Amino acid sequence: MAAYFSIFLVIVTLASGIIWMLDAWLLAPKRRASLTAAESQTAGLSDENKAHMLREPAIVETAKSIFPVIAFVTILRSFLWEPFQIPSGSMMPTLLVGDFILVEKFSYGIKDPVWRAKLVDTGEPERGDIFVFKYPLDPTIDYIKRVVGLPGDRIIYRNKQLYIQQACKEGQSPCPQPEQISHSEVSRGDFLQDGIPLMRYHEQLGDVNHDILINPLRPEPTAYYYQQPGTAEGEYLVPEGMYFAMGDNRDNSTDSRFWGFVPEANLVGKAVCIWISFEFNRKPDDVLPHWVPSGVRFNRIGGLE
Known part of the structure; x- marks a missing residue:
């Protein structure tokens, strides 16, 4: 739309x-x-x-x-800038359903609004950015995820642990080795999924510090992972001109692990702030319909990381 x-x-x-x-x-x-x-x-x-x-x-x-x-x-x-509404919980705890965000359209290049051809090159995504892009399998749908892998990186996601082997630059010796992205436990039970308390961890991705959620009881759905030719299960070599995206709610996000990479041409912009956040907690017997906000979360208004 x-x-x-x-x-x-x-x-x-x-x-x-x-x-x-x-x-x-x-x-x-x-x-x-x-x-x-x-x-x-x-x-x-x-x-x-x-x-x-x-x-x-x-x-x-x-x-x-x-x-x-x-x-x-x-x-x-x-x-x-373009406003977007968060429709799902795939980016929890960073973004919640009912958050309204502003996306900076000029962060990754100025494009014409019809054919989306790049007119001016203004920058590229950085690891840890929250970005909006056209879903590669259906470009009429906008997705929002976090940039995990840059062109040339090798991404490994195994046993719910993220490893990144950064691209080897020309003339660099020795080349980088896979590095485990460490995270520390923050809390348990702040968020639930099907009644299961989720583990909340603090993670540093590049220069960005943020929180992620892990469902400790949900098996890793490796059978549904995107299988890139020439790589092992759960491993992805990011091609040139593409990016690897993941949701912060790691066990409730359909992202690059399942459908592959985000082409540069699909980039829409960088999410920079929450400008308003609504609660939708109405009960079936309420007089007002469910789509009418039940409250405003003023504490969520502000910049993103």
Whole structure:
């Protein structure tokens, strides 16, 4: 829906702008010329008749009124920031259902809003970033995960433990070895999954410190992992121009472990902050429908890490 809405905004902006320009360049001069001719042929025209002859068509009035607003929204949403709502718990505890975030669209390059061709190169994802991207198996869907693997990295996820072997740079000797990403226990039971208390760990990924969740009773679904040719089960060699993404809720996230890599062309932007967060805890017998927020979590508003 987000992709279609972007196209809709562009179409409305172009249409209203073209109508405004056509009126300014063609129709308005004709109206003024008609008024001048009418005044030269009559003794005089009333102010009401003059206003009637100069009056803009309704479609022109509408275009002139909406163009500045819609153009501002299109520029803001396409090139600067775009709001997103968190629909699932795959990024818990960092992001919760009901969080509304702002995504910085220019972090990974400025792209046109229709064909998504990169116009200006402004940067690349860094390990630990929370990023939004077009789901590789269905680009009409936006996903949000954390950047775990960069191009050239070898990612190993085995027994619910993450290892990263960073890409060997040209001329680097010796090349990096797989490094276990250490994590320390924070708490147990802050979050539940099917009634099972989840383990909360503190993890450092690159320069980013964040928390993850592990379900201690859920077996690792290795049978469903994406099998990259030439690698062992649970191992992934990130190709050039692609990224490896994982959710912070490690046992409740459909991510690169299951469907592969995120192409650079699919990047939307970097999640930078929560601007509002709603609770949805309504009971079936409540008067208001379930989609009406039951409260606001003001303590969650702020930057992300």
